[in-house]
Amino acid sequence: MLRAWQDVVGKWQIGPAGPDGEPSEGRRYFDRARSALVAGRLDEALEEFERAATVREDPHDQVGIGDVHLARGRWRLAAGCYRRALAADAANQLARLGWSQLLVAEGRAAEAIPELERMVADRPDDPVLRYYLASTWCSVAEQCRSQTAEETLVITSAHQLATCERAARRILELDVDDDELVRGALRLRAEVAAGRRWGWAPEGVALSLTVLVISLGLTTVVAGGALDSVGLVIAGVLTGAILLGLVVLRFRRQAWQLRAEAIARSIVKPGI
Structure with a gap:
């Protein structure tokens, strides 16, 4: 659409220009x-x-x-x-x-972008061409995102996040005289920034495991020091670091991932 x-x-x-006579x-x-x-x-x-x-x-x-x-x-x-x-x-x-x-x-807005980019590159000061490119980038961002049953567009993949970021940046670069396009690009940029924030899921489990891993590592290090065992100290440090890394990999998520997982069942139209 x-x-x-x-x-x-x-x-x-x-165009086209009118006749001379x-x-x-x-x-x-x-x-x-x-x-x-x-x-x-x-x-x-x-x-x-x-x-x-x-x-x-x-x-x-x-x-x-x-x-x-x-x-x-x-x-x-x-x-x-x-x-x-x-x-x-x-x-x-x-x-x-x-x-x-x-x-x-x-629904193939992304396919239109290369030709429009070439047209704008040939005539960078043409406001009509810049408008069409910006509007098409807006459509790219809309078409790439997933849609819920309430017709809400949401970012549910890293590709969608990157595409929306690129679209918002390009629309603002084009400096079009269209308030709706500019406001939409600013909202999209803010959505991308919010989506890149990190969080934990589930937060309680992640926090408990982090405390447990740190305690285990410190206990092993202290025990190694008390026993004058360099090997045990090194083992404690390495074990704690590895386990902490596993906790981060398993439970740390960007905000867009947390939201995508939370609303997965309400998605009626997967994005690109």
């Missing part, structure tokens, strides 16, 4: 179609884009028709239109952006 209506129509800010019949159809699409009048937009496509061969008409289908969730039809536009002009930015958002809508 797309994050916002802006992800369908925002790209039309970057009197617009052709096809261009007049196209201009009316684009205005209708941006305003959300999808039936009118589809009709005018199709009229334009019957009197001229222009990839932007196919992008417009694809956008109408994308907005209505007709992904297969949208894919066909974007493919035709790209076949006519592989460098067409609107077609490339349309295809990227089709991937997002299909």
Whole structure:
């Protein structure tokens, strides 16, 4: 699913430019179609884009028709239109952006990132391209996380944690003029930071075993000292260190792990 209506129509800010002279019949159809699409009048937009496509061969008409289908969730039809536009002009930015958002809508946002990163690298000052990349990174973070029965997104794996951290960092780096995206990235960064904190599970058992291990090690060391046995002292130190390490490995968890274990039964949609 797309994050916002802006992800369908925002790209039309970057083209195509209007004609120098009197617009052709096809261009007049196209201009009316684009205005209708941006305003959300999808039936009118589809009709005018199709009229334009019957009197001229222009990839932007196919992008417009694809956008109408994308907005209505007709992904297969949208894919066909974007493919035709790209076949006519592989460098067409609107077609490339349309295809990227089709991937997002299909739950494949991560696949759209490399192409969008290349587009932003070529035109780093373009706010529209930066917006699309940031929005897609937001979708990557949403799609990678697991979902509970209450439709809450939660981090349940180290891969999800790393992906969310990367997404939050990249969105903030892009410095987009979108308060919702920025707030979401800040919340995501805070969630990652909280998830990396360490804790014990179960805390009571871990604490008891830690005290027991330390006591055992100290007792052995003291006994070795009393018996003037260097070997016993070394054995006490090594045994205590090894047992303490095992306690840490067994019971120490990061916060995201503790939460994932606690809500495991409520997960209805595992993340990526």
